[in-house]
Amino acid sequence: MLDIRRIRDDLDEVRAGLALKGADPAVLDRVLELDKARRARLTEMEGLKGRRNAVSKDIGQLKRSGEDTTEVQASMRALGEEIAAMEVEGRANEEALHEALLAIPNTAHTSTPAGSDASSNVLVREHGDIPTFDFKPKGHVALAEDLALVDFARGAKLSGAGFVLYTGTGARLQRALIQYMLDVHVTHHGYREVWPPSVVNRESMTGTGQLPKMAEDMYHVPSDDLYLIPTAEVPVTNIYRDEVIDEPLPLKLTAYTPCFRREAGAAGKDTRGLIRMHQFDKVEMVKFVDPATSYDELETLLADAEDILQRLELPYRVLQLCGGDLSFAAAKCYDIELWAPGQNDWLEVSSCSNFEDFQARRANIRHRADNGKPQHLHTINGSGVALPRLVVAILENGQRADGSIELPEAIVPYMGGLSRIERPS
């Protein structure tokens, strides 16, 4: 949520930030109008309330000294009704303004490249060598089926398209990667591990910005009005909703969760394989940081995500998203993409974003500023990293001519010593 004061005081800057993102800055005019009306009525009502408070106090004194107050009380009753009517109106104004503000996306950081879609994203760096093969590299679907790592057909039988059943070594690989990534973040990057619920309430979904705008992308349980989380970002960020964090910043949390996405707008896209699924697993990093350092903290969070891929010796590249490709809540975002030889393409495995105080305002997460006053902090998060596409890259990059997979050295201990996945006999 944008700060209404910022809209009042720095309208041009906010307008530019929204325009960069491809949002229509005209919504700001409506917000300012609502705000103006709201404040005018508020001042008027406060005057009346001040009078009521003063007279009511007098009535108490008069009664104590035994005087008759019937007449004053009658006139106050009329004033009370007037105030009640104004309160109803005031609440409606307040709500309209709040709704309008919730619907406005975050502004893009000034470093954001212009552009309306992914084609304008800017390459920041590439890391690692793209492997060459003296045979035609297979895609991960064929590899996973040949090696009995994933049962796509039975996954679909259980739950439909977009759900898979990992089997045997494939299932173990999921568990190993989850544990490996959590270990690296905790022991090498200084994150605190948490294990949150996979289902959250409406307030949590609103706090991080998924609601109200993206409702149709979420799985919803109507009987309890609960949502399946699309990312650990939602429960982890909301841990501190409506709180003043007293711990020193930055506060760094990491979590593994399953993620659920209806992918409503992507029907029919990437339906085969592990590229785009309704349920997938992900290790996430979330940081609560001082506003003064949030852009530095974004760089180190990005480095933490890259470190995972470097340790796994996988080729990747980092892109900075252009305005049009930025998500609703993000001010700045880097994507990390892994090279997948079987797809002959780059696959996004991580988005690292600075939300500035956008989420902190919605979720009312604060810390004590240097002057001792509570202040909205900045939130940052990033995947560290998403499992299915990581598995795709491990399979497709590690494949050998005989159809076996050479596993990255770093996860061998997590695989019980297994360094190569062979065709089952």
Place this chain on the structure above:
RNA sequence: GGAGGGAUGGCUGAGCGGUUGAAAGCACCGGUCUUGAAAACCGGCGACGGGAGACCGUCCGGGGGUUCGAAUCCCUCUCCCUCCGCCA
């Protein structure tokens, strides 16, 4: 699912119709003392909104009601605790 009890500032916790926006303690900030720190003592210290400011208003889990006036009384919802039942 049944029966009771509870929700007050960053935390603990008094108050149960009228100088209570809220006692007290903790935490925090400033000062005295000290070589320094601790202790002790003195002072300050809730949040949000409006206003250039003096200042004004709102907020005692959420919503509604009674009243001239509600943290305080009534209704309702949510969450927490205790006991019983059920249960991976």
